[in-house]
Amino acid sequence: MESKLKLEIVTPYGMVFNDDVEEINASGSEGEFGVLPGHTPFLAPLKIGMLTYKRGSETGHFFVNWGYAEVVPDKVIILADSAEKSEEIEVERALAAKKRAEERLKQAENVDHTRALASLERATTRIQVSEKRK
Amino acid sequence: MATLRDIKRRITAVKNTKQITKAMKMVAAAKLRKAQTRMLEMRAYADKMNSVIAGLSGESESLHPLLTVRSRKTVEVIVMTSDRGLCGAFNSNILKTAARFIAELKQEGFNVSLNVVGKKAFDYFKRRNVPMRKTWTGLSGKGIYSDVQKVAVDVIDNYINETIDEVFLIYNEFKTVMAQKVTTAKLLPVAPMETSGEKTEMPASFIYEPSREDILNQLLPKNIEVQVYRSILESQASEEAARMTAMENATQNADEMIGRLTLQYNKARQANITKELMDIVGGVEALK
Numbered sequence: 001m002e003s004k005l006k007l008e009i010v011t012p013y014g015m016v017f018n019d020d021v022e023e024i025n026a027s028g029s030e031g032e033f034g035v036l037p038g039h040t041p042f043l044a045p046l047k048i049g050m051l052t053y054k055r056g057s058e059t060g061h062f063f064v065n066w067g068y069a070e071v072v073p074d075k076v077i078i079l080a081d082s083a084e085k086s087e088e089i090e091v092e093r094a095l096a097a098k099k100r101a102e103e104r105l106k107q108a109e110n111v112d113h114t115r116a117l118a119s120l121e122r123a124t125t126r127i128q129v130s131e132k133r134k
Numbered sequence: 135m136a137t138l139r140d141i142k143r144r145i146t147a148v149k150n151t152k153q154i155t156k157a158m159k160m161v162a163a164a165k166l167r168k169a170q171t172r173m174l175e176m177r178a179y180a181d182k183m184n185s186v187i188a189g190l191s192g193e194s195e196s197l198h199p200l201l202t203v204r205s206r207k208t209v210e211v212i213v214m215t216s217d218r219g220l221c222g223a224f225n226s227n228i229l230k231t232a233a234r235f236i237a238e239l240k241q242e243g244f245n246v247s248l249n250v251v252g253k254k255a256f257d258y259f260k261r262r263n264v265p266m267r268k269t270w271t272g273l274s275g276k277g278i279y280s281d282v283q284k285v286a287v288d289v290i291d292n293y294i295n296e297t298i299d300e301v302f303l304i305y306n307e308f309k310t311v312m313a314q315k316v317t318t319a320k321l322l323p324v325a326p327m328e329t330s331g332e333k334t335e336m337p338a339s340f341i342y343e344p345s346r347e348d349i350l351n352q353l354l355p356k357n358i359e360v361q362v363y364r365s366i367l368e369s370q371a372s373e374e375a376a377r378m379t380a381m382e383n384a385t386q387n388a389d390e391m392i393g394r395l396t397l398q399y400n401k402a403r404q405a406n407i408t409k410e411l412m413d414i415v416g417g418v419e420a421l422k
Binding site for chain 2: 008010011012013014015028029030040041042043044045068070077079
């Protein structure tokens, strides 16, 4: 049984993370799931959410904006539209985006509702993830 | 025989041109570096996505409209060029290949629908009165994903509507700074992929959540977008590389020309001095 799990996070803007970890938690479109080494092969879409990995005493958090997770026993590949490490999130920008989205939701007309909702969700999740930083 | 002043004026003109080409070369080099990194980053993503899809569609027959092969009647050709010129044979290579490809398709009796990216291709086909189904300009340069997405979405919609039955993409693939290859690639229908390169042998018992069809439904159009985006990035990097080489050559040519003109100028000046001397000597002789 493998004791290590290789986590690769790839976005159109390059490889964000590529290292061995021990445990991964991600939010799939059907709910959160955790992956330990030796997991059954598994493929799921991800929604906007947080991805957490554990390595020894170290815990890391990522903001993941949509994507797919492919799990094989010794490896997890995350294909995300974008992904940011919690330390790298620009909080001010996220806060501003949240405010903008909320304002847009308040006006009833002339607003792409789904888009505003999505950007609100992105912003709130970003803020949540950024609060996890050490 | 050109007068001294004419030659001088020409030298100045060539020098100015040289300065411009040199600056353009510099700009192209900087842009190339940026485009190249973007392209390499994208390649990693596109490759990974391909291997995921290979695993998904590999074991199954067509589950998705984008996978089904129809008898082809209308073939769409996407021609990717740049918006701006001064990049050597970059655009003409593409356009030549495209024109030949279209002629072949027409000869075989297919309808050709033309989808044009870049101002250069647009001008080319417009001049020749070739009808274009769709045109896009201002895409390259910035390389914004959501802009490129529109191209892909449009193509997918038309494919599913059965307005078009097959889609080809003609673009410049970036090999090295010196070499760009005109590539004709089939975009739709998605060819059954064999798991190449990546060694991930797919175990039969994959769990899909929610279901395999759902995932395929989302992933396949996404993959088309990614492929179109990737080819635009490739084309962009190629464009800057081609421009850099072209401007490098132009700068060299200008240098040569300046050398030749300076020689001519000096000769003419010498001739002038000799002539004046002869006049003076002649005058002195006459006074004696």
